[in-house]
Amino acid sequence: MASILMAAAEGLPFVKTGGLADVIGSLPAALAEMGHEVKVVLPLYKKIAEKNFQDLTYCASYTVNINYREVPVTIYSQTVGKVAYFFVQHQGYFERDALYGYLDDGERFAYFQKAVIEMLNQLNYWPNIIHCHDWQTGMIPCMVKETHSSDSRYANIKFVYTIHNLLFQGNFGPEMTDSCLGLPYYLLDNGNIRFDGGVSFMKSGILYADKITTVSPTYSQEILTPQYGEHMEAVLNMRRYDLWGIVNGIDTAVWNPNTDPALPYHYNKITxxxxxxxxxxxxxxxxxxxxxxxxxxxxxxxxxxxxxxxxxxxxxxxxxxxxxxxxxxxxxxxxxxxxxxxxxxxxxxxxxxxxxxxxxxxxxxxxxxxxxxxxxxxxxxxxxxxxxxxxxxxxxxxxxxxxxxxxxxxxxxxxxxxxxxxxxxxxxxxxxxxxxxxxxxxxxxxxxxxxxxxxxxxKDVSWQNSAEVYNRLYDTLM
The missing domain is CATH 3.40.50.2000 (Glycogen Phosphorylase B;)
Structure with missing residues (x-):
């Protein structure tokens, strides 16, 4: 069984804007039930701080370099069931009314990813696999492989990158390369992270991860075509043999017509x-x-x-x-x-x-x-x-x-x-x-x-079947 860190920009039961949060709320628990050690790291948003701060445990404080200055990071944690959640705190970046849609989103999530990478060192926690989700975590495999390759603790980590929606790619100006990501400009010049003249967090995730997944078998084939590829189809075709399509499930305890507290009347197949x-x-x-x-x-x-x-x-x-x-x-x-x-x-x-x-x-x-x-x-x-x-x-x-x-x-x-x-x-x-x-x-x-x-x-819409496919995927990396 593997030690897995899921890195994502949102997740239930803490915060949600879309389907990514449902996955982060359910998949880690399903994998933990199978015997994996699963942890999740999220930004500490305003909504989480207001509702959950009193339940969080302090873990560590340190700094990361953003825009040529040292920016403080504080890590908190909370365990839900068998899954431990880490939270990256920075009031200026994350304690805002919305999760995304700000002019400095590139800087905010560059900070988040740098904080996650250094968190491993600060907590002396070395997972076998880091599973990154969507553009907000797409630079993690690149930054680890390009700037930490001489450290065997980092070099031994394998990376899975999941595309939840190819439409949202995290494309930013080329100045991000050095100022926020701390990467050499030759990665821009040789095309490794360059897309449409700037830096693409998603392209980086696709090229640097050991395996790429997306959230259904049909979508995994659709995104290899110009019709659905969002101009990223050539990049995806380079990695098509490492691309898995694994359909999502839902939390069948939350979505249960026989017990759902939101329903005035309950029923099952018989009733x-x-x-x-x-x-x-x-x-x-x-x-x-x-x-x-x-x-x-x-x-x-x-x-x-x-x-x-x-x-x-x-x-x-x-x-x-x-x-x-x-x-x-x-x-x-x-x-x-x-x-x-x-x-x-x-x-x-x-x-x-x-x-x-x-x-x-x-x-x-x-x-x-x-x-x-x-x-x-x-x-x-x-x-x-x-x-x-x-x-x-x-x-x-x-x-x-x-x-x-x-x-x-x-x-x-x-x-x-x-x-x-x-x-x-x-x-x-x-x-x-x-x-x-x-x-x-x-x-x-x-x-x-x-x-x-x-x-x-x-119809079985639970996470069980999907978790078993992820289990096979992780086995290929172990």
Missing amino acids: MSKGKAQDKAALQKELGLEVNPHVMLVGVVSRLTYQKGFYLMLEKFQELANAPIQLAILGTGEDAIQNAFRDMENQHKGKVCFYRGYNEDLAHRIYAGSDLFLMPSLFEPCGLSQLCSLRYGTLPLVRETGGLKDTVTPYNEFDKTGNGFSFSNYNADEMMNTLNNAINVYYNRPEDWKILQMNAMN
Whole structure:
């Protein structure tokens, strides 16, 4: 068994903006259950400091060089279950209202990565593997290999780098090379860290890690092409034989319709019909929709961005409004999408509800109370929402891309297999045809619908299978 340090920019149960946090909240625990020693290191954000500081234990203080000055670092820790979490504290860099989106993000996460590398020395903690996640930790393998190679304690560490979303690459100006990263300029000149004229944290992670993973088998193949490669496909093709696609899971203790504290009524596979009907009625009432057990309720829980495919819905605005369905939409994002959904609600009160913002408990109730869950994504590295909807017996309707293709099996009317509905091309007509097919099955083949619901709830969406694949990956490095 291995000693593994996960380095990431966010993670549950402490802080979350996206799916990365869910992975960091679940994968380490699953690996620890298999016998690995797993630790996680995160920045100590304002949200964590406000909520958890009294529970943290002081570990060490030291400095790292950023912008040619020594900047203090303080390390704290807390253990959750079998996983120890380290936190890198710097008030100026991390105790802000948001996690990302600042002009000095490159400097902030260069500091974080330098702090993590020196933390090993300060704590005399030498993992077998450092598993880095997304651009915010992509420079760690490079900095260790280029500046610590003469120290056998560092030289013996192996690196895994996981791409959660290739769209966000951590690309910054070339001046970062020396001032923040402390790297020689020849690494910029020879192309090792250079991308689009500057420094790319993600490119560095891809080139310097011993193994690269991404969050579904289909996405691992898609990103080798110009359509999905975000201009990084040539770099990825250089490492294609070290690239693994491993689909994410979800925490099935948190996402459990039989115990979920956010639900007014609980159910399992046996009591699903009654329980879902009760949750549906409660959700309709909560959202101001007509309380009607017979109408199909379609749920959406998402960031409202072009990536998520909502412009297909806007193209079919009138057809959706006229369809024999109700819509429950929860999310926030681009103004054009938000305004369109608000208009749809205003024009169709009792049939459409748009909740702008994010509400975790309401999200759980939408997963449980909906009949169908809509995810028409342009691209989707893995996707977690379809896994949650499957767990709650709510049939996902997805576009066949990335992890959506890997986890949702389309309905086959002849042998009654499948756990949802899917369409192939990013096309509003295809989406609408698939939705109309789902509507037809819901109203005219209710027995088939129940079979699909049972198939959905029988799908293993836990971390167990994925953790076993990661285990095999680590074995190749050991």
